[in-house]
Amino acid sequence: MAGLPLRPIISALAVAGFVGLNLLGTRATGSTENVLVSVKVVILVALGIGGVLYAVTISTEPVQFGTDQFTTVSPIMAAAISFVAFQGWQLLFYDQESMDDPLDQIPTAIYIAIPVAVFIYVVVAVATFALAPLALQAHPHTALTEAASTIAGVVGLAAVGGVVLSVSALFSTGSAINATLFSAGYFAKGMLSDDLLPDRVGDSSVSGVPSRTLLLLGLVTVVFTIYGSLEAITSFASLAFIVVFGSMSALAFSRRDSDQIHPVPPLLVSSVLSGSSYSCSITCT
Known part of the structure; x- marks a missing residue:
């Protein structure tokens, strides 16, 4: 055009x-x-x-x-x-x-x-x-x-x-x-x-x-x-949200006693995100 x-x-x-x-x-x-x-x-x-x-x-x-x-x-x-x-x-x-x-x-x-x-x-x-x-x-x-x-x-x-x-x-x-x-x-x-x-x-x-x-x-x-590009935006978004969600899960786990948070969900999410962050560092670059 x-x-x-x-x-x-x-x-x-x-x-x-x-x-x-x-x-x-x-x-x-x-x-x-x-x-x-x-x-x-x-x-x-x-x-x-x-x-x-x-x-x-x-x-x-x-x-x-x-x-x-x-x-x-x-x-x-x-x-x-x-x-x-x-x-x-x-x-x-x-x-x-x-x-x-x-x-x-x-x-x-x-x-x-x-x-x-x-x-x-x-x-x-x-x-x-x-x-x-x-x-x-x-x-x-x-x-x-x-x-x-x-x-x-x-x-x-x-x-x-x-x-x-x-x-x-x-x-x-x-x-x-x-x-x-x-x-x-x-x-x-x-x-x-x-x-x-x-x-x-x-x-x-x-x-x-x-x-x-x-x-x-x-x-x-x-x-x-x-x-x-679509690939760059998707990769950036994935890495950014892995960092954000991982940080929030770690924060929730650290406050599991004071805020009545069940420890299993944030611990599980943190473990999954750790594996995802490793593979994403390979596939998203």
Whole structure:
């Protein structure tokens, strides 16, 4: 477009659009997030279950579950790379002021969301591994699209299947941007209230997320999306969240007596993150 790269322009416009949406208020942001998440979940569940059924009932090739890789380092490296995929649940903690009973609602949401997310990831992974094994090796970023095209090709709609999966990817990206801006804005507002950020970043006394804070977050996000690649952003996010979650787990374990914290969860998380940080230092560089 006019000699300019198209991807950075579209990315910047998408971020700007979601910044504008967040400026409209919590209701608009929440309603949009519900729609985006619902659509992508329905599509991914349909792809996963449909793919498994296709592999079992129609495909002549044996279904591969990747169990032959369990004795290698591949599962550990996969956990490190996919760590970023499970980072979103902690965003619930940043918006407690809009909840009626956060002490009850947040644990319930987490205990439901994480198993559901794991189920979706597993069925989609099995379906993709069974239907598009070569694509996973040659061009993994489009392997899901190929798997969806294979399933939809049964009824002569292979192209439609690919388009639907692409729409799901766009909705997934949009919901991630929207949720991150919303939650990060509330997190920054809390830091402003505790005098951990300068007043120039925003006004903590306003209702909702301060507009100036959202604009600054949007600006930083645009810079990342223009000058960074998908691999670089994912690797940076994985390493950053491993450090943050590891530190918080270590802090929780150290205060297990004074704050009535059960020692097993933070100790287990710290152990998992230690292994993930090692493999991520290899795969994320």
